[in-house]
Every structure is written in structure tokens, then in C-alpha cells.
Amino acid sequence: MDDAKNLHDIFNTLKKRAGMIGLLTILAIVVSGVVSFFLVTPSYETTTQILVSRSQSESTELANEDVQTDLQLISTYSDIIKSPAILEQVKIKLGLPYSVAELNQKITVSASENSQVLNISATDEEPGTAVRIANTTAEVLIAEIPKLMNVENVSLLYAAVLNENASPLKPDILLNLAIAAAIGLMIGVSAAFLFEYLDTTIKNGQDIKASLGVPVLALISPISEQEKAADWPSIKREEV
Numbered sequence: 001m002d003d004a005k006n007l008h009d010i011f012n013t014l015k016k017r018a019g020m021i022g023l024l025t026i027l028a029i030v031v032s033g034v035v036s037f038f039l040v041t042p043s044y045e046t047t048t049q050i051l052v053s054r055s056q057s058e059s060t061e062l063a064n065e066d067v068q069t070d071l072q073l074i075s076t077y078s079d080i081i082k083s084p085a086i087l088e089q090v091k092i093k094l095g096l097p098y099s100v101a102e103l104n105q106k107i108t109v110s111a112s113e114n115s116q117v118l119n120i121s122a123t124d125e126e127p128g129t130a131v132r133i134a135n136t137t138a139e140v141l142i143a144e145i146p147k148l149m150n151v152e153n154v155s156l157l158y159a160a161v162l163n164e165n166a167s168p169l170k171p172d173i174l175l176n177l178a179i180a181a182a183i184g185l186m187i188g189v190s191a192a193f194l195f196e197y198l199d200t201t202i203k204n205g206q207d208i209k210a211s212l213g214v215p216v217l218a219l220i221s222p223i224s225e226q227e228k229a230a231d232w233p234s235i236k237r238e239e240v
Helices: 001-014 018-039 059-083 083-095 099-106 127-149 173-196 205-212 225-239
Strands: 044-052 107-110 117-122 154-159
Touching: 001 018, 001 173, 018 173, 044 059, 044 127, 044 173, 059 083, 059 099, 059 107, 059 127, 083 099, 083 127, 099 107, 099 117, 099 127, 117 127, 127 154
Parallel strands: none
Antiparallel strands: 044 117, 044 154, 107 117
């Protein structure tokens, strides 16, 4: 019984404050939309793939050993790609206004487990610049690996291309709006229960019983203007 009463009270509170909850939710969505559309600079991402694999050996056993060696070198190549030795050349070739440290933040290197494919992803405010950074980084790596590691086992697998209808990686407007709606809803619900808790006015018999601890013997219902007008002639006749 108490559980049902509590649920009823919760439902009544939400119903009573529905306007405020809806207003806060809409306000949060509007703020998120304004920030996403006008204040956050779009960021585009593109990926170039390189293959870490040397030419096939005549012996199958040697070929398997080469594959294992190449897989072990993937981590080393990932560090080399983001090293100043590579990024400084990328910066000079493209004439980028970024420092090596800033360029490092724009490049991400990844590889699947037991895969000889290395993904070089670049992000930038301009999609064309992101493509050039990714491709140039791969080109510099392929040129420098024989000098740095004394091996020739890196080749270009897939070059990044410029997509005219590229969608920005950031901001994710739909995700931001969904998160804002959820946050606005939570704030609205929390505020509704807070205001209800702080509201100490007595509104009905239950409030009187809860506040004073005494039973309610009778209630005087309010009389509308229509009821007053309807009862007034009969009251006059009784007085006469």
C-alpha cells in the first residue's frame, strides 16, 4: 500500500512539474545545438593503410618467420611514425603551420591484433589537409624505414582520398543533442522533486495530517462563481 502511495506521489509530482521539466529539457537541447553548430569547429578524419610485409622467401619456413618478425615490428613502426624524425619531414613537405607536437596530436596509428596492416589516421579542420597529412606520413615512413631499420618491408596498401561529402568526425551533433536531452531531463526531474520537497504549503487534508499529526474531521470545498450565482436566488427567498 505504501509503495503504491509513493508511486502515486511521484507521478503527481512529475505531472505537476511537467512544464518545468519539459522547459529545462528543451533549453538543454537548444544550448547543445547552438554550441555544436556555431561554437565547435568541425574536425574531419581520414585513414591511410600501409602493409608491413617483405617479399616472399623461397622457403615457407623462412616466410613464416618473416611474418612473425613483421608483426613484432608493428609496434616499433607505430612509434616511428609519431616520432619527430617522421613528423618534421611531413610538416616541411606540406608547409603546415603546426608544431611537431601539434601534428603528433592529429595523427593516430592503430593495427588489429595479428594483422600486418597499419592504419594511419589524421584529423584536421580541413578534410583536404587531413588527407594530405595521412598520405604524406605514409610516404615519409616508406622512404625512411629502409634507412632507419635496414629493412624494406613497408608498402602502401590504401591511400586516403578526399570525399566531397565528408562528414565531420566532431562534433557528433545527434549524439550531443541526445546527451543534452538526457541531461536536461535529469536536471528537470531533480529540480521537480527538490521544489516539491522545499514546498511546505498545506494544500490538502493529507498535508494537514502529515504536518500536525491529527486526523481531519471535515473539509470545506471551494464554491465556484457559477454555484454561487445558482444558489443566490434560493437563499434570497429563504430569507424573505
